[in-house]
Amino acid sequence: MADHSTTDDTRYVGQAVRTIEGRAPIVGAARYTNDFVFPGQLYAHIVRSPHAAARIRRIDSSGALKVSGVVRVLDGAEAAAHLKPITHYIDPAVFGGKSAEVRVMAVDDVWCYGQPVAVVVAEDKRTARFAAQRIQIVYDVLEPVLDAEAATAPDAHIVVPGWDSNIMMQAPFRNGDPDAAFAKAAHVVKTSVDIHRFSTQPIETRCYNAVWEHDIEGVTLYATAQNPHPLRHVLSEVLGMPESKIRVHAPVIGGAFGMKMHGHPEEALMCLLAKLTGRPVKWTETREECLLIGAREQRHHMELALDADGVILGLRDRYFANVGAPSACPGWGMAFLTGLTMPGPYAVRDIDVQMTVVITNKPSWNAARGYGKESTALALELAIEDAARQLGMDAAEIRLKNFIRAEQFPYNSPTGLIYDSGDYSGAVLKAMHAIGYEGWKARQAEGPKDGKYIGIGVAFELTPEGGALPGTMVAGYDSSSVRVAPDGSVRILTGVTTPGTGNPTGIAQIVADELGVTMDAIEVTQGDTTTCPYGFGNYSGRSTIVGGGSAALAAQQVRAKVVTVAAALFDVPEADVELHRGVFSVKGQQGRTLTFKEVCYAAYTGAYSVAHGITLPLEATATFKPSNIRHTPDENGRINPYPSYSNAAYVTVCEVDVETGKTKVLAFAAAHDCGRVINPVLVEGQACGAISFGVGGAMFEAIAFDSSGRQLTRSFMDYVMPRSEDLPAVKMVHHDSPNPVTYMGLKGAGEAGVGGSAAAVVNAINNALIPLGVSLNTLPLSAPNVWGAIQAARKRGQREAAE
Amino acid sequence: MSLYPSFARPNSLAQASELLAGLSGGSVIIAGGQEIMPYINHGAMQPDIYIDIGGLKELRGISEADGVVSIGALTVHRELQGNAIVAEKLPMLADAASRAGGGRQVHNRATLGGNLVAMHPLYDIAPALLALGAEVELVKAGETRRTSLAALMHETSHGLGSEAILVRVLVPAMAAGTGWAYEKLKLSGGAYGSANAAATVQLDAGRITAATLMIGAVADRIIDAAAAVQGLIGQAWTAAAAEQLELRCPALVKQPLSDQQGSGEWRQAMAGVVARRAMAAAVARAGQK
Structure with a gap:
């Protein structure tokens, strides 16, 4: 961890302030969605398809209805009679793709293993599960398509009836003259990168509890939701009910990582069941169900054109994203962002990238931390490593040669993005220094010891954050309210939400400084559509940029009001009034002070005297809208959907045991640029979390299927995330380039690092295995896979020696 | 149901x-x-x-008599790790118990009996007990019977878990100077084992006089690698002997497990690696107090 000593202790911003929401979750006092139980509470159990592709011939629910305690059973056809298709979070049709009609439960056709087919509502959970086993469903089982490239074959099973192919969307990301670049290249390096299906697994699984509000004929949904307001909009469309009758309340969330962005069938389904029964209906996801939500399964066929000195002249990529069955969740958009973020931090202009998003009979994706940008980093960084190897160059040197230089910002990328700021070379050099690059190189040169080979991996990740997609509820702006009570206590209400990252603390630090109060005067309210200003919630590392930015603007307005009142009380010009940490004073007049509370009470009670000049109450709502997002297409039809471009360099040292293929991470360093740091502990917590995501994904987290499309990974026995013993302490250095357009120079800090850290690990393992002739770009690099690659290389070597 | x-x-x-x-x-x-x-x-x-046997005093306690350590089936993993008798007389069992999956909360509740009755091929306790020649005492329909753990694991009608109760595990105390090692290979810190081996060895003047070797987590049953160990008897532990052992063990794995703990091909090869490593470590420890 970095040194947290700060030079400016008159401000909270920049300090490692303890989280204001930290105590309750630690002592077990936090109230998560599942902790809410209402009078008359009912419980739902969902029956899911055991087949990947099937036609439903018959559903017989009579056995379930005979079980005492069962209140209601519903199948897909009946639900479809009550509900419209789920509104897409990001409709592929808006971007030129095909838009499937997604129902809450399968109607006639099953698209994937685990798809909801029927639901049982009962007085308790056990009864619901028990009765669910008594629903008889007859399926005609079909041959599924499971591989993305195979699904594009002309004779492949078509997942969505009526579609002409399984290709949901194809899009080029093209600039310059890539063919000419390849024609003049001294070297062309071809690399296929196979990223496997791995997901995010919050410890709190999803939960929805819908309460029917008889007085208004409306519904309140307690939900593990990252985006309460946009979810309310979707519910209003699916239920056919005005938004004013719907309340979405998202209590404390125990991790989200994108998975709790909406479009899930269970959201509207619980609301419908509450409406039909007139009682609260709750569904809590099991771990097995949580593991059904996929992400990232993507195959890249990369080509780099390089000149004799290792300068990249051009880039080609044909990539296929296996997004599984159609879903209303925003998962598929990850694939789009992968292409949009090409060619990442590199100054190459001539690019030819072709995205193909393919529907298959695997369970659907949802958003996952990195949102496709981790795949860009993996594809690029593995290809560049191959290039360095083929050209005999140092892995760091080839990157330093090709980075966009610090003086080139703001930089217009070949896909239309406008990178705000950065110093990529500086970050790599800092991370190399932090890990002791030369020392490890020297140790590596000594050769393997006891069959353990050491490798050093370098990788970089550019992470556009704070995104705004036109025509969708992925918005770039957000709003906050700051309310000061007569006792001087402060409540901040934000349109952004927290998935447990600590952004309320960061936002409170900002408001404490801007308003001039102490941290302990502040409470933060988030996640309730009835009390909070309209907002878009949490995604894309946005909550501190736009939540903090808007809260700062609101705090400034409230500060102006209280300063006016204080000036009247002191009987001095406003310019002479100072306010710091809850104490008003008068410039140049020692001893004349008023407390924040005294002034606030005077304001509320002095509307016709000291507060005559201000608008009461002491409240303000403001919006922060980053100015550099551009949705008006340029002459090439390109937009810039991101205000901030976080970036980071990762360097790791791995040791490979060639007898077993098992890898150990010996050292890890990161140099991270998230713009101005509000709270270094929160930033480092997020950065280290992303690193463990990346390491786990690179080395062992995987969701596996059998040949019939049944998911084999059903519990934490098989989906194993890293433990503390799997990671060394991360050496984290900040390398911040403030963003010129956001409040105080903020960039997103929550999302970055999954791909960069995964790529660093893959590169380190391959670097270690150079003496054995191994290059493995099929993830995960688990012990069996690494061992298999070593065996294959040995056999190849023996064959070549024999010839 | x-x-x-x-x-x-x-x-x-x-x-x-x-x-x-x-x-x-x-x-x-x-x-x-x-x-x-x-x-x-x-x-x-x-x-x-549900029959909760947690209150049965007969299933508790660890004692030693006549060179046999008697361990109650309700003994939890944490006790196995820290008990003085186990540490002194059965150090390999203490080590295997500490290598079992789960954190301290699990180790504080998970019993020796539960671990054995599960007969799970990936678990850690059985290979160690088999290598130590453990016996078990069980009660079914009022009758008490004692059998070797090895024989029990091949029975199909023992009724443990629903009809019969595992009462105690009886393990011969390890002879002074016995070399031992428990080797476990897993994909990551939180993963179940992919291959494990428990080995004991006796040396006399640098030559192996006796050895046991069990290989777990690679097949649906724990493999007694006696056939592979046979060739070591009377030999010194040399590089050639180690290589021989590593080659012989995979041949004993007729139908390797192939699951998310690793492919069958890899598991089979790893049977040899963990066996060799366990035996090497056991030899290195032999004769030391």
């Missing part, structure tokens, strides 16, 4: 045995719950009757 299962908590082994004898199917014996609760929570197991 019942929506409203019954729960019984007998006060003595006799009472428990009598109760079990009077029941037809659908009952499950529960103690620490670390094995069966996940299955129950998951819905994969839906017993009609």
Whole structure:
């Protein structure tokens, strides 16, 4: 961890302030969605398809209805009679793709293993599960398509009836003259990168509890939701009910990582069941169900054109994203962002990238931390490593040669993005220094010891954050309210939400400084559509940029009001009034002070005297809208959907045991640029979390299927995330380039690092295995896979020696 | 399968045995719950009757008499790790118990009996006990019987878990100077084992006079690698001997497991690697106090 000593202790911003929401979750006092139980509470159990592709011939629910305690059973056809298709979070049709009609439960056709087919509502959970086993469903089982490239074959099973192919969307990301670049290249390096299906697994699984509000004929949904307001909009469309009758309340969330962005069938389904029964209906996801939500399964066929000195002249990529069955969740958009973020931090202009998003009979994706940008980093960084190897160059040197230089910002990328700021070379050099690059190189040169080979991996990740997609509820702006009570206590209400990252603390630090109060005067309210200003919630590392930015603007307005009142009380010009940490004073007049509370009470009670000049109450709502997002297409039809471009360099040292293929991470360093740091502990917590995501994904987290499309990974026995013993302490250095357009120079800090850290690990393992002739770009690099690659290389070597 | 299962908590082994004898199917014996609760929570197991044997004093305690350590089936992993008798007389068992999956909360509840009754090929305790020649005492329908753990693991009608109760595990104390090692290979810190090996060895003047070797987690049963070890007897532990052992062990794995702990091909090869490593470590430890 970095040194947290700060030079400016008159401000909270920049300090490692303890989280204001930290105590309750630690002592077990936090109230998560599942902790809410209402009078008359009912419980739902969902029956899911055991087949990947099937036609439903018959559903017989009579056995379930005979079980005492069962209140209601519903199948897909009946639900479809009550509900419209789920509104897409990001409709592929808006971007030129095909838009499937997604129902809450399968109607006639099953698209994937685990798809909801029927639901049982009962007085308790056990009864619901028990009765669910008594629903008889007859399926005609079909041959599924499971591989993305195979699904594009002309004779492949078509997942969505009526579609002409399984290709949901194809899009080029093209600039310059890539063919000419390849024609003049001294070297062309071809690399296929196979990223496997791995997901995010919050410890709190999803939960929805819908309460029917008889007085208004409306519904309140307690939900593990990252985006309460946009979810309310979707519910209003699916239920056919005005938004004013719907309340979405998202209590404390125990991790989200994108998975709790909406479009899930269970959201509207619980609301419908509450409406039909007139009682609260709750569904809590099991771990097995949580593991059904996929992400990232993507195959890249990369080509780099390089000149004799290792300068990249051009880039080609044909990539296929296996997004599984159609879903209303925003998962598929990850694939789009992968292409949009090409060619990442590199100054190459001539690019030819072709995205193909393919529907298959695997369970659907949802958003996952990195949102496709981790795949860009993996594809690029593995290809560049191959290039360095083929050209005999140092892995760091080839990157330093090709980075966009610090003086080139703001930089217009070949896909239309406008990178705000950065110093990529500086970050790599800092991370190399932090890990002791030369020392490890020297140790590596000594050769393997006891069959353990050491490798050093370098990788970089550019992470556009704070995104705004036109025509969708992925918005770039957000709003906050700051309310000061007569006792001087402060409540901040934000349109952004927290998935447990600590952004309320960061936002409170900002408001404490801007308003001039102490941290302990502040409470933060988030996640309730009835009390909070309209907002878009949490995604894309946005909550501190736009939540903090808007809260700062609101705090400034409230500060102006209280300063006016204080000036009247002191009987001095406003310019002479100072306010710091809850104490008003008068410039140049020692001893004349008023407390924040005294002034606030005077304001509320002095509307016709000291507060005559201000608008009461002491409240303000403001919006922060980053100015550099551009949705008006340029002459090439390109937009810039991101205000901030976080970036980071990762360097790791791995040791490979060639007898077993098992890898150990010996050292890890990161140099991270998230713009101005509000709270270094929160930033480092997020950065280290992303690193463990990346390491786990690179080395062992995987969701596996059998040949019939049944998911084999059903519990934490098989989906194993890293433990503390799997990671060394991360050496984290900040390398911040403030963003010129956001409040105080903020960039997103929550999302970055999954791909960069995964790529660093893959590169380190391959670097270690150079003496054995191994290059493995099929993830995960688990012990069996690494061992298999070593065996294959040995056999190849023996064959070549024999010839 | 019942929506409203019954729960019984007998006060003595006799009472428990009598109760079990009077029941037809659908009952499950529960103690620490670390094995069966996940299955129950998951819905994969839906017993009609739970018999909680956690209160049976006869199943508790660790003692030594006549060179045999007697360990009650309710002994939890944490006790195995820290008990003075186990540490002195059965250090390999203490080590294997500490290598079992799960954190301290699990180790504080998971019992020796539950671990063995699960007969799970990936677990850590059985290979160590088999390498030490352990016996078990079980009670079924009022009758007490003693058998070797090795024989028990090949029985199909022992009734453990629903009809029979595992009472105690009886392990010959390791002779002074015995070399031992428990080697475990897993994909990551939180993963189940992919291959493991428990080895003991006796040396005399640098030559191996006796050795046992069990290989677990690579097949649906724990493999007794006696056939592979045979060739070591009378030999010194040399590089050639190690290579021989590593080559022989995979041949004993007829049908390797192939799952998310690793492919069959790899598991089979790893059987040789963990066997060789365990034996090498056991030899290095032999003769040391």
